Amino acid sequence: xxxxxxxxxxxxxxxxxxxxxxxxxxxxxxxxxxxxxxxxxxxxxxxxxxxxxxxxxxxxxxxxxxxxxxxxxxxxxxxxxxxxxxxxxxxxxxxxxxxxxxxxxxxxxxxxxxxxxxxxxxxxxxxxxxxxxxxxxxxxxxxxxxxxxxxxxxxxxxxxxxxxxxxxxxxxxxxxxxxxxxxxxxxxxxxxxxxxxxxxxxxxxxxxxxxxxxxxxxxxxxxxxxxxxxxxxxxxxxxxxxxxxxxxxxxxxxxxxxxxxxxxxxxxxxxxxxxxxxxxxxxxxxxxxxxxxxxxxxxxxxxxxxxxxxxxxxxxx
Amino acid sequence: xxxxxxxxxxxxxxxxxxxxxxxxxxxxxxxxxxxxxxxxxxxxxxxxxxxxxxxxxxxxxxxxxxxxxxxxxxxxxxxxxxxxxxxxxxxxxxxxxxxxxxxxxxxxxxxxxxxxxxxxxxxxxxxxxxxxxxxxxxxxxxxxxxxxxxxxxxxxxxxxxxxxxxx
Numbered sequence: 466x467x468x469x470x471x472x473x474x475x476x477x478x479x480x481x482x483x484x485x486x487x488x489x490x491x492x493x494x495x496x497x498x499x500x501x502x503x504x505x506x507x508x509x510x511x512x513x514x515x516x517x518x519x520x521x522x523x524x525x526x527x528x529x530x531x532x533x534x535x536x537x538x539x540x541x542x543x544x545x546x547x548x549x550x551x552x553x554x555x556x557x558x559x560x561x562x563x564x565x566x567x568x569x570x571x572x573x574x575x576x577x578x579x580x581x582x583x584x585x586x587x588x589x590x591x592x593x594x595x596x597x598x599x600x601x602x603x604x605x606x607x608x609x610x611x612x613x614x615x616x617x618x619x620x621x622x623x624x625x626x627x628x629x630x631x632x633x634x635x636x637x638x639x640x641x642x643x644x645x646x647x648x649x650x651x652x653x654x655x656x657x658x659x660x661x662x663x664x665x666x667x668x669x670x671x672x673x674x675x676x677x678x679x680x681x682x683x684x685x686x687x688x689x690x691x692x693x694x695x696x697x698x699x700x701x702x703x704x705x706x707x708x709x710x711x712x713x714x715x716x717x718x719x720x721x722x723x724x725x726x727x728x729x730x731x732x733x734x735x736x737x738x739x740x741x742x743x744x745x746x747x748x749x750x751x752x753x754x755x756x757x758x759x760x761x762x763x764x765x766x767x768x769x770x771x772x773x774x775x776x777x778x779x780x781x782x
Numbered sequence: 783x784x785x786x787x788x789x790x791x792x793x794x795x796x797x798x799x800x801x802x803x804x805x806x807x808x809x810x811x812x813x814x815x816x817x818x819x820x821x822x823x824x825x826x827x828x829x830x831x832x833x834x835x836x837x838x839x840x841x842x843x844x845x846x847x848x849x850x851x852x853x854x855x856x857x858x859x860x861x862x863x864x865x866x867x868x869x870x871x872x873x874x875x876x877x878x879x880x881x882x883x884x885x886x887x888x889x890x891x892x893x894x895x896x897x898x899x900x901x902x903x904x905x906x907x908x909x910x911x912x913x914x915x916x917x918x919x920x921x922x923x924x925x926x927x928x929x930x931x932x933x934x935x936x937x938x939x940x941x942x943x944x945x946x947x948x949x
Contacts, residue, residue: 477851494854501842504858510892513842515852780851 470592477781480592480601481774483610484652492655496620498773499766505542506769515776516545519576523549524566525604526582531740532604532614535764536579539771545576545779567591571599577778578602585609600778608644613774614739615648617767619656621759622694624766625735629653633660635688635730636679638698638720638747639669641709645739646698654678664688665720668709685720692730695757696737697722697748705746713746723749727757735759790933790942793904793920794821798828800918801871801902805829810870810896812836814886815857817875817933820940821904825873834862838872843885865894871918875933875942877903880914905942907931 471480471487478491505513521540523533533549540547552566561569567578577600580588585607592601605611626632634653640646640663653661654677663670664682675681682688689695705713722736736748736757744750753760810833813822819837826835837860841853872886883901890896900917907925925931929944 497854498852501839501858505842505892508859508892509894513892514888515842515847776852780847 470589473781478774478777479781480588480603481612481778482588482592482601482603484612484615484648484655485610487612487652487655489655489657492616492619492652495616495770495773495777496623498777499616499620499769502542502769502772502776503766505772506765512542512544514544516540516543516779519545519779520574521545521547521577521579521775522570522573522575523547523579523604524552524570524581525550526552526563526580526587527605528553529581529605532581533579535767536602536604536613536771539768540579540775542768543772543776543779545775548575563587563590564594567594571595575599577775579604581605583607600781602774602778605644608642609647611644611648611739613767613771614645615652616774617763617770618645618649618696618737618739619652620766620770621737621763622735624762625759626693629656629658632658632693633662633691633731634658634694634696635662635664635682635692636696636698637664637685637688637722639700639704640665640674640698641669641671642701642704643698646696649696650677650679662688662692666710666716669704685726686729689726689729692734694735694737695722695727695730697742699739699741700743700747702743713743717746717749721745721747721749722752724751724755727752737763740764787923787942787944788921790904790940793942794824794828794940796920797821797825797902797904797918801825801829805831805869805871807832808869809833810836810863810865810868811873812838812861812870812890813873814838814840814882817904817935818873820933820935821875821902822873824940825871825902833868836861836863838886838889840882840885840889843888845881845885859889859893861893865890865896867895867897870896870899871902872899873902875904876931877901877906877914877916877919878909878931880910880912883914884912904933905931 471482473479537547579602581604587606588601588603636646661679663679710716738760811822811826811831813819839857839859902918903916904920905923906919907923925944930947932943932945934941
């Protein structure tokens with residue numbers, strides 16, 4: 466997972482695979498560029514011609530309508546041609562290997578692959594084998610990384626809090642299985658957040674997570690105390706009845722973000738969630754729809770951030 | 783050695799003189815970042831235009847994206863007045879190849895369909911690569927090959943200067 470796979474010797478972004486090791490200037494470049502695209506999305510004609518004539522393949526080995534849709538909208542607003550492939554059920558079932566699939570698509574003159582895969586490292590493998598000038602964007606790989614989600618969260622935090630270097634940020638819930646949390650932690654550390662916390666039961670926090678420079682809290686009120694930013698994570702359905710937590714209801718009582726628990730954070734704290742939310746599990750409706758919530762702006766900014774990533778990549782042919 | 787550059791204030795006066803009889807309070811004045819926006823601000827004030835001043839960022843419509851990628855541009859297009867049906871004067875500092883104007887027109891059209899667009903430039907240095915002609919010109923300025931005309935702004939004092947293009 467060498468970071469040099471995504472940034473070339475001249476410091477240009479050639480693939481976006483992870484926020485880990487992504488230089489701070491590159492993160493700022495992406496966020497600044499995204500600001501331009503936020504304004505594109507507010508005008509009469511929501512389309513610019515930068516990627517005219519380019520073909521972007523959304524290659525999803527794992528289903529995700531939401532993420533795929535936001536990448537599709539972003540690519541279309543840049544005037545690219547978008548081809549959506551849900552490979553999960555077709556090629557792999559016929560025995561085709563990952564790289565065979567990619568080489569076939571490359572032979573169809575793809576300029577960029579947006580890849581979602583259940584296995585960590587799959588987008589890296591593809592990035593190592595595509596032709597020069599072909600770019601890969603990781604749209605989520607296993608528990609490893611989801612860099613565009615991490616970056617859109619950084620955009621959202623910067624939009625509301627301006628500066629990262631005085632912030633207290635808590636990530637609450639199932640950090641263990643969350644590629645989003647990993648991407649957020651790397652980006653937040655790079656951007657200089659001094660007090661970064663993870664909050665959750667022992668069974669849902671990775672061992673040794675302190676090594677990433679975060680403080681671990683099992684007590685939710687202690688973890689939320691004085692926070693500027695509270696990020697709740699989705700509790701996957703399949704984890705709700707298993708050995709890791711007693712029950713979804715029990716989890717909600719202890720770690721679900723309620724107005725009462727949120728009161729321990731700063732009065733102007735923002736609440737984020739990568740979606741889709743489980744109302745009444747990791748977040749209560751009163752918080753999700755409340756005045757602290759920036760969950761819908763996250764979705765809007767996500768389009769602009771994905772436009773920025775694709776426009777920067779395609780410009781570095 | 784090229785002739786000395788004309789005084790920038792004179793060029794601004796020349797533009798105002800040309801534009802005054804054929805613009806009105808409803809005319810939209812829109813400057814292209816960066817230099818064009820400074821010139822537009824001066825014209826907007828001198829002409830007593832009521833429509834709020836606009837600025838255009840042309841990065842997203844530039845035609846050299848395929849060669850040099852995305853320019854880092856913090857400034858964004860800001861058009862506080864409706865474009866649809868308006869009489870607009872597009873303002874730039876230096877007119878050269880005409881490519882910036884082409885990009886600016888595309889950017890403008892993303893906001894609506896103006897009734898008319900005219901072009902005002904502080905200095906025209908020739909060298910057109912597109913069929914673009916200004917309606918109002920401060921002056922035609924000769925510049926030696928390898929030199930660039932640059933407008934600077936020091937405490938609201940605009941000054942046009944010829945500088946060697948970096949190799």
